[in-house]
Amino acid sequence: MILRRRTFLTSLAVAPAALACSPTPQVGAQSGAGGGAGEWPGPSSPVSYVTHPPPRVGSRLELDDDEWRRRLTREQYRILRQEGTERPYSSPLNAEHRAGAFHCAGCGAPLYHSRDKFDSGTGWPSFTRPIERGRVHEKPDRSLGMVRVEVECARCDGHLGHVFEDGPRPTGRRHCINGVSLELVPS
Numbered sequence: 001m002i003l004r005r006r007t008f009l010t011s012l013a014v015a016p017a018a019l020a021c022s023p024t025p026q027v028g029a030q031s032g033a034g035g036g037a038g039e040w041p042g043p044s045s046p047v048s049y050v051t052h053p054p055p056r057v058g059s060r061l062e063l064d065d066d067e068w069r070r071r072l073t074r075e076q077y078r079i080l081r082q083e084g085t086e087r088p089y090s091s092p093l094n095a096e097h098r099a100g101a102f103h104c105a106g107c108g109a110p111l112y113h114s115r116d117k118f119d120s121g122t123g124w125p126s127f128t129r130p131i132e133r134g135r136v137h138e139k140p141d142r143s144l145g146m147v148r149v150e151v152e153c154a155r156c157d158g159h160l161g162h163v164f165e166d167g168p169r170p171t172g173r174r175h176c177i178n179g180v181s182l183e184l185v186p187s
């Protein structure tokens with residue numbers, strides 16, 4: 001497994017930044033840590049919604065907007081519920097190499113596994129595939145004058161990132177994911 005990851009690293013370290021996740025037009029995205037305006041109804045730091053056992057594939061979590069605001073930090077809400085994008089290289093999960101499952105920060109469903117994580121050189125956590133079939137879903141995204149494939153949590157429809165076809169083996173795909181949307185549960 002380690003050898004394979006090294007192969008990914010060398011083959012992908014040169015991935016051009018232009019292929020990265022969407023550039024964010026928003027400024028001042030760092031307000032999510034809780035400081036600043038006091039009117040945000042949600043927590044100031046992320047709350048874990050991971051459960052044991054995990055929710056079944058196909059189960060749904062549907063909340064109204066007020067409930068999402070109370071459940072998420074401002075930054076999580078901006079990305080998960082408003083399809084925002086974190087600044088590249090801002091997520092500590094970029095340098096995270098422990099084994100484990102990456103769960104949805106909004107609903108706790110397992111989405112990705114460390115065995116499928118690779119360093120894409122883009123500044124966002126990247127995976128070759130989801131942890132299992134049915135955990136994420138894809139849909140066309142025509143925002144920002146581009147045609148891309150958005151990837152969402154299949155349980156809560158939380159925005160995760162985008163999928164590109166320039167990934168390493170075995171899938172050739174690159175799930176370019178906002179670290180804010182994920183919680184690692186080390187195994």
Ligand SMILES: [Zn+2]
Pocket residue numbers: 104105106107108109153154155156157158
């Ligand atoms: Zn979710």
